[in-house]
Amino acid sequence: MTVSRLDIASVRNIQHATLHPAPTLNFIYGANASGKSALLEAIFLLGRARSFRSSSIKPVIRFSHDHLLVTGQTVFSGGAHQHLGVRLDAKSCEIRINQHTMPNRSSLAYALPLQLIYPKSYELLDSGPQERREFLDWGVFHHDPAFLPAWRNYKKALAQRNALLKNRQPEYLQVWNQELSDYGTIVTHCRRRYLEAFIPVFQDIAGYMLELPAIALSLSSGWDATESLLQALDADTEKDLRYGFTQSGPHRADLLVTLDRLPARDIVSRGQLKLLVISLKLAQVQLLNLHEEDTACILFDDFAAELDMANRAKVLRYLDVMHSQVFITATSPTDFGDLSNIHNYKMFHVEHGHINPVDCST
Numbered sequence: 001m002t003v004s005r006l007d008i009a010s011v012r013n014i015q016h017a018t019l020h021p022a023p024t025l026n027f028i029y030g031a032n033a034s035g036k037s038a039l040l041e042a043i044f045l046l047g048r049a050r051s052f053r054s055s056s057i058k059p060v061i062r063f064s065h066d067h068l069l070v071t072g073q074t075v076f077s078g079g080a081h082q083h084l085g086v087r088l089d090a091k092s093c094e095i096r097i098n099q100h101t102m103p104n105r106s107s108l109a110y111a112l113p114l115q116l117i118y119p120k121s122y123e124l125l126d127s128g129p130q131e132r133r134e135f136l137d138w139g140v141f142h143h144d145p146a147f148l149p150a151w152r153n154y155k156k157a158l159a160q161r162n163a164l165l166k167n168r169q170p171e172y173l174q175v176w177n178q179e180l181s182d183y184g185t186i187v188t189h190c191r192r193r194y195l196e197a198f199i200p201v202f203q204d205i206a207g208y209m210l211e212l213p214a215i216a217l218s219l220s221s222g223w224d225a226t227e228s229l230l231q232a233l234d235a236d237t238e239k240d241l242r243y244g245f246t247q248s249g250p251h252r253a254d255l256l257v258t259l260d261r262l263p264a265r266d267i268v269s270r271g272q273l274k275l276l277v278i279s280l281k282l283a284q285v286q287l288l289n290l291h292e293e294d295t296a297c298i299l300f301d302d303f304a305a306e307l308d309m310a311n312r313a314k315v316l317r318y319l320d321v322m323h324s325q326v327f328i329t330a331t332s333p334t335d336f337g338d339l340s341n342i343h344n345y346k347m348f349h350v351e352h353g354h355i356n357p358v359d360c361s362t
């Protein structure tokens with residue numbers, strides 16, 4: 001899946017822009033505050049109908065405008081086209097795929113899978129388990145159609161059980177324990193199956209990116225794995241009533257990243273940590289490439305930050321052979337390094353919210 005045309009209106013400092021990106025690498029450069037991240041944000045809006053920088057949409061809409069609009073055409077590997085559109089204002093969100101209004105964001109996420117790598121991504125291993133669960137679940141969502149309905153039902157059941165715990169109504173807990181256990185077990189199976197497929201792909205990329213002994217990945221399921229989820233929920237009843245929320249289950253799961261049985265974050269350097277996160281993110285896209293005809297589009301913001309030239313070249317070589325569409329930003333074209341061996345790329349210059357193609361033929 002590649003974006004062949006993009007129309008942006010009123011996203012941050014981009015008033016209007018039309019882009020015809022390359023199906024391969026797209027290099028975007030411009031001074032600080034020129035609008036490079038705003039461009040990636042617009043593409044992200046087209047695939048998720050939300051921003052990756054602001055939790056509310058208001059700051060994303062151009063000052064003194066009341067809505068933003070991003071539309072685009074994507075092309076499947078077989079040549080078929082798809083039209084996507086997202087219109088957002090402070091109160092509403094309208095999503096259209098091929099002229100049909102869609103009721104939820106997940107249809108958009110399937111229509112345009114996006115993998116985002118930006119400065120905050122490098123906090124993946126330092127931050128709490130929620131970020132790692134979200135990382136893992138992005139892959140599970142695209143890998144296994146059983147995941148999303150089970151996860152939605154699980155979260156509904158969890159909200160019901162937590163409400164009972166808060167209201168101290170233990171007599172109804174049993175029903176919700178069963179629901180949680182049924183859906184939670186499916187969610188965990190999906191995650192485990194995904195991780196099994198993911199690990200060899202990740203090892204391959206990490207072996208290329210990092211000069212480190214093998215990095216191990218494992219899933220901590222979110223409850224004592226020696227018992228079933230139902231047993232854990234039953235056993236936790238008293239504790240859960242005391243705290244007023246459910247303490248065991250896949251909503252507490254974590255992806256463990258270890259090196260020689262120690263948390264990788266305690267061992268690796270900043271640069272290695274960055275390459276490790278990049279390897280995890282690219283492995284998800286690579287796995288999608290292996291199983292789906294149409295792959296994800298990669299948004300890579302602030303490419304040069306904290307990576308030396310040799311590592312940038314290494315990452316770029318990998319991106320070049322991935323057969324994915326990539327949008328990659330930096331403040332200067334020289335930050336991308338030597339592009340003489342990279343073919344069929346496009347370059348864009350961003351200045352005060354204006355996006356102009358750069359002729360790289362000479």
Ligand SMILES: Nc1ncnc2c1ncn2[C@@H]1O[C@H](COP(=O)(O)OP(=O)(O)OP(=O)(O)O)[C@@H](O)[C@H]1O
Nearest residue numbers: 012013032033034035036037038059060061062063
């Ligand atoms: N709602 C808005 N309306 C208009 N302009 C905005 C709005 N929100 C942010 N801006 C401005 O848009 C500009 C683009 O910011 P953006 O973060 O995209 O820049 P950037 O090129 O990625 O910069 P950097 O290299 O510093 O990360 C900034 O000048 C910012 O102040």
